[in-house]
Amino acid sequence: MTAEPVLTVADLSVRIAGLHILQGVSFTVAPTGVTVLLGRNGVGKTTTLRAVLGLTPRGGEARGTVRMGGRDLLDRPTHRLVRAGLGYVPEDRDVFAGLTVAENLRLAERRGSTPAYDRVFALFPELDRRGRQRAGSLSGGQQQMLAIGRVLLNDNRLLLVDEPTKGLAPKVVTEVAEVLERVAETVPVLLVEQNLAVVRRLATDAVVLSAGRVAWAGGAGELLGSAELTRSLLGVGSGEVRA
Amino acid sequence: MTDSMVEAPPARVPDELTPHRRGWHGLRPYLPLVALAVAAVLPYSTLELPGIFEGPLNSPGTLQLLAVCLVFGGLAAGYDLLFGRTGMLSFGHALYFAAGVYGTDILVTRAGLPLWQAALLTIVGGTILAGLLGAVALRTAGIAFAMVTLAFAQVGAILVARDFGGLTGGEEGLPLDVSGLPAGLVGVANTVNLYWLALAYLALVVFVVHRVSGSPTGRVLAGLRDDERRVGVLGLDPYRFKLVAFTLAGGLAAGGGVVYCLIVGGASPHITSSELTLSLLVMVVLGGPGTRWGPVLGGVGYMYLDHRLTAFGSSDAVESLPVFLSRPLSQPLFVLGTVFILAVYFFPGGLASLRSRLGPLTRHLPARRTP
Amino acid sequence: MLATRALTWRIGEVAIVDGVHLDLAPGEFLGVIGPNGAGKTSLFNLITGLRPPTAGQVLLDGEDVTALPPHRRARRGLGRTFQSSSVFGSLTVRENVRLAVQAHRGGSMKLWRRAAAHRGVAAAADAALDRVGLHHRGTALASTLAHGEKRKLEIALLLAGEPRVMLLDEPMAGVSAEDVPELVAVIRSLTGDSGRSVLMVEHHMDVILELADRIAVMHHGALLACDTPETVMADATVQEAYLGEAL
């Protein structure tokens, strides 16, 4: 890697309720392209993303360094980080169920930048149509669209995206993948994804977590190209991808 | 980025999460019995605890105070069955307690029934009342449920205050006619019997609540606290289980009312006020909802403070302070309110969490979530 | 076994579920696919009774159960998982499953028995946990599970109830690639011998294709088609509206 990484995570360790969930995770995110974070259920992918954003739950504690643009992010309030251009698509979608779709989007507008509604509605026309519906009554997939649309409203310096295609119909998965691909042309993305087809299409770099540690890090092509690596790290044959 | 191959550590085995039965824990099941025995022989001690009680432990004043505290410990434990263990926020629990107090008082004083009949009728009546009102109120949930129960309790308060047919004595209350009561329950010298009665009530409630929450039903109640819809889809009728919990808690409260009526020797409209329900909530939260001893500690502690702070407020120690301190401190409610606030910050999770914060052995007991 | 007759749910003018006729034979595995918002989860909600339909019926073993509340339907052997995991967060994983076993076996309304003393329940619960591979997490509070683990617990809860008709709502969503085959095996084992029927919503086509005997396609609340996987996959509308181009 020649270019300066946009995000550097060094020796990040997280404890929650007495459990040592991340045990010294270190990796970097390249200034372009998509870095995927892979690993089995429960290894700490979500915990990593949330720690970067300062969202470690109450009673939990994150140690180590997380640097972006020369500044340490840990211990800075989340809303500052986000205003500074860190976009987050949470795992559980976390749309505001009591608010309408339009209100959810309005809330995501950031002061100082013009919200790119065109971009969002071109991608998810459904969100335009359902503007007045309560987000809680959206279907699972529609909620996922809203959660993604929300960050795309603004211009970001880095996107943290946690399983964006979960629960989406195959056609929409393809569309979301395309969007992320397009987004990644301008904004680096740190992506957690279980759908290997999507990973294959998007990833430039890969980090594999295992039980709270980094088990492997390197180029995505290298990982997915090697049957041995995919089998030992991801538990699947390299050709075995889901549509 | 460098390629690296890191040996994955062995999977975490959260053995610290498994319930442990080590060392002195073998004794633990018996601790409640030991505590009960100690409490039962307490009245034989002439120990003086200056500042804590006015007189020696066996003095009637101390026993009376303890009896009141114990009843409220039991009441709080019963309320916790609703609130801490099933997640139902009722703002009307005082109604069933008041039904117990006024029921006993009216049946004894106005109808002249012997105590045991009055008590039996009252408890049965209080339970039925809770069943009926619960059946209606449980058609709502959440804050709406809290408010409907509050509304019912408020009706109770208005009825008591209106003094229909001169039954309740209105705001002056109704002193208990003791002429028909067993002699052992009358007179200052017999305060100890009231103390034992209160202790028995507390023990009964704790036993029942413990038993119920450890029973299959208790497991369902805990499930209801988390996700009612889920319980329904598992094939259990949430409404029925909530009604059972509500009725049972109502019956326990009515029983507490009977005991309280004997201890205080009458009924007064204080106990119908919505403040009492709120104090029940405060007791439970103060102690630690959903824990075995928390609500009891909360109830006993609350009542102790409530009674003793009046003495604290008029004590010389307070009076000798500068005015800007002594004025507020001589207001018992000021001190009580301040204690609540401090308790929330210094004992999050209630008094019951103190143990887990002090004893590393118990640190990993799963913390109960407050609903 | 399970059938719906002209099942409809409208909100105002919009039909979310629109006159769905569905028949599920004993032992059959029926996959349900359809675009996001097609009404699949809503259909499940109508079948399990979490929402009252505006028209139509739900039949279980030929009997009309449309008016029954969810728990009565569950008693008759209807079980489901939820799309967004709903487990009992303040109970441990094991207690979660025990509750489900107990609900199924009856005796929940026992105020005075010791729940823990029920051997059969504990054994059945452990068996269910074993099957989804969550045994080692038995003592963790369910609320602290990672996302994928919650999905597995959902399935364990379903298994514990030994339902005859199972409704699975996107069981694979968020499950790591490595665990998919395992879970697929679990789900397959549900039907195999016992004559149980499964209705499964899933967006992972490979999983659907692997498991389903027939596939139902929903679109805008209506049932577009219900046929063998081959026919359905060949259908041009399905291709266009649902699958799109492969990645």
Added chain:
Amino acid sequence: MNTIVLLTLTGLGLAALYFLVASGLSLVFGLADVLNFAHGLFLGVGAYGTWWAAGNLPGAGGEGLGFVLAVAFGVAAGTVVAVLVELVLIRPLYSRTIEQVLVTVGLSLAGVALLQATWGADARPFPRPAWTRQVTGILGAQVPNGGLLLIVAAAVVLGALLAFLRWTRYGLIIRAGVENREMVTALGIDVRKAFTLVFAIGGAAAALAGALGGVYFGTVSPGQGGSLLIFAFIVVVIGGMGSVVGSAYAAVAVGLLQQFVNYYGASGVGDLCVVALLAVVLLLRPQGIAGKVAHA
């Protein structure tokens, strides 16, 4: 006829008082999801603040501009106390509803006791312009001016709150924040500020209600806030948590119901009717008249 007019207008005056108390409660309860039992304290601070200012603050008094100044002082005092309470006591406890209840209950006990310790338990005469004690003849009815003042004030407060919710993003932020604070911060919004603001507005509304309540009652006493609170709670719940308009409707319903039943029915039945109304509304529509969503 003039009895009807009189009962209606005085009933509306009562409704206005309920609304003034309920509006702040409803805002804090509906938006910030805090069951604020300390609302009565804010009321008391507003009332005592006004009372104190009228007697001690240069330029303030019981008449004309001086009175306006006194009320402004009272409202400011209430607002400051509310903000302090939020910053110091409530902020660490968001999403811990029950602990909040404990703290606000403690606060209401301690606060009222503090007022009592400072100014005594007895009611004090409240400074107020002479015209508020007079009556205005409307269609043959002698309507107390104090009641009319309340109606006007309630209408102004209603308008101001609606404008706040409609024209600013704060309503949105707070409603979202109640659902999921974390996610609101993850959208780059400092949710804490918004909550403080809601408390400030709630406190200001309460303090205004306290000051105008003082005019209406003619006295100020430590427990006054608490006694109005029960009805305010009922109004909030009937109206639908957090809906300001709903609270307004509910206040009118409760005020008129009480007034008419008290006149035509037996005494005390008015209160029972209000409680019955609450139970019926909740059983039929658990989310209250205006639904659960907290907005205009």
Added chain:
Amino acid sequence: ATACGSPQDTASGGGDGAAPVKVGLVYSQSGALASYGKQYIEGFRAGLDFATRGTGKVGDRAIEVTEVDDAGDPAKAVSAAKDLIGKGTKIIAGSTSSGVALQVAPIAAQNKVLFISGPAATDAVTGANRYTFRSGRQSYQDVVTAKSFIGDPTGKKVVVFAQDGAFGDANEAAVKAVIGGAGATVSSVRAPASATEFTPFASQIRSAKPDLLFVAWAGTTAPAMWQTLDQQGVLSSTTVVTGLDIRASWPTFGAAGAKISFLSHWFDGAADTEAAKAAKAKVPGGTLDLFHPDGFAAAQMVVRAVEQGGDDVDKMIKGLEGWSFEGVKGTMTIRAEDHALLQPMFQAKLTGSGSAYTATAQKSLTGDETAPPVGQMKG
């Protein structure tokens, strides 16, 4: 010292001739009635000083007073009473609120100690049991005083405006008995104690066109009530009688105050007795208020009881029954049959404005004129 004892031990009272006499005062030091309690205790201290001529002793026995706060809660009062009795106290006094008085009275009887109820005005304390006395006035005496405002009641129309509950009931019943019994037609308008808007009630009263309106209203909503009665023209259209409350409440009558005829238990200057002078000299601030006489009389009764009975409660009762003494208000008599305290009552006018109001006595009625009917001793 840790020791074992019997759970039914209670300290025995005195015995020794020179041991101090324990007197327990259970009254409101905090809570809503704290200011009544304050007057009571000041009165008691002054009375004790007066009755023992500054020695604080009866014979050579000191009077040892223990004060306990009940915060207006009967449950706390009962606990306190039991505590005191357990420690050998033979005389309990206090009870600022009626609820407390009614709950403590039976405790006194059960344990055979003397109970001298304080400001609590409920009629039910009179004749509650032979151990219970009262040092203040009762509602009935208020009503008889009210009656004195209309001359001959025959054919007159009287309306009672009272709050719901026992306090209102008692007043309504008393008016029916006293004024109705004397030939007036009595009707009543009742309002919930929690009412905040009084127009409906004022309209009802006005349309009833009474010759006399008797108002029995306590609590913080009173000023609003008076203002409404005034605004709706009730005060100027008829004679309105009500009880005069503590001084602090006088300014809250506002303009209405001048239009009301007050019956009064006591106000500073109502009578110029020896005891009143002594009390004035002793009381902090030098101004007497509504409940100073009750505390004062309680102290006089305590001293009398000890003089006559020593440690023997039966003898105390004997010594008090039928006893007449000069209290702050004038001549007071403890009626032997039911322990009613016969005492003078006053008619008063309120004048002034702003925060400076003065009450002036119009007339005083003797204890016999205001005597309640003789009742049966209930317990």
